[in-house]
Amino acid sequence: MRRLRVDWPACKAHGLCAEVLPERVHLDDWGYPVVTGDVPEDLLRLAKAAVSACPVNALRLNPLKEKS
């Protein structure tokens, strides 16, 4: 399982991530991504595609880790 994170200051609401990975990302009223859940193994390839589709590198795919 991996976690999608948006670099909010970088994100410019291009919305490509939601087109590539509608299973986990939709867009809010203003066109910014809403992440709807973590990414399981079978969605990993699509999630990676969504990350590279973002023109401003604002989407990240991180390992799940505890906060400290």
Add this chain to the structure above:
Amino acid sequence: MSVLARTEELLSRPWTLSYQEHLDAHGTLPALAPHEVIALAEGAGLRGRGGAGFPLARKLRTAAQGRGRPLVIANGTEGEPAIRKDSTLLMHVPHLVLDGLALAARAVGARESLIAVHSGLVAEAVTQAVAQRPDRVQVHVVPPGYLSGEASALTRSVLGGPALPFVRDVPLAVRGPQGRPVLVQNVETLASLALQARFPGRPPTVLLTVRGRDVQVLEVKIGVTIGAVLDTAGETDVQAVLAGGYAGTWLSAPRALDVPVSHAAGTLAAGLLLVLPHDACGVSAVAQLARYLAGQSAGQCGPCANGLPALAAAWELLAAGDPPAGTVDRIERLAGLIDGRGACGLPDGAAVMARSALEAFADDIVVHRTGPCGRRSAELPR
């Protein structure tokens, strides 16, 4: 019966402004090993007093175990206009804070420590205090504003960048912008640590800014009720209370009076207890707060830049009375849209404030459906 909530551990009398006065009043700081400092923080259950309430011992341990020499920053900024407790502490007992900073630096093996403040009287007091001490501490003055004291914004400012929050993949205490760990700790937390080093086992106290008819900084034991604090402060005209900070939780009286001031109850945060008197309109107070928070947004994250002004506008419609149909639903939806979707906690806090206000002022909101309630507009410090 009045329950005296006041204690005097942190805000000792007389004020100890010079280093010598401080040593006379508090004694020398015991030489502790790093693990002993962490054990003290753990034993006393100290938590961050800047707002987030994160356990100090865990953060110290994380920074101590990180790669590279940590940078330690005492956060003495106080960007929120209603809060006075940190500046009061720094103006009264600056050396207690600086002792705590020295302990934290020791705990994590840091060679560099800094204290960050906003410009003005506090910066002057801190600069004078630092100059009297044997240890080396830098004073860093950050630009004014609500956000410049946010941990990641502060770190960036200290490292020469703009005072704007950034998204972290891992906590600053694990890895900061330069790779090495950065420990940012509120000044009150550090002062508590310095007291623990001298009087291990004494129950830690916390500072509150109580704002009603007067503005007072009170020191209390964690867990006292809001009612006991307001009683001690002499605030008797209580319609509702905003607890924690501007991005805090609204509670309506009389229920609010029985709620404890604690991390667990979510009422401690940055230590504000703002009293709304009976003759003031709560909905107008919320609208002002929502507008204030929208104005503090750095505008760099889309959901925050769009959602906070939209939230403020919705509350303003409600405050004016006879709002368009669906305004309350819209507030709920907007709170959901901003929560957790920014580089810093501002939108999350605005969501907490808005949601708690819907509950605390539910009856007033019903009145506002047909028109203004007729009470005077609240006046909040901005």
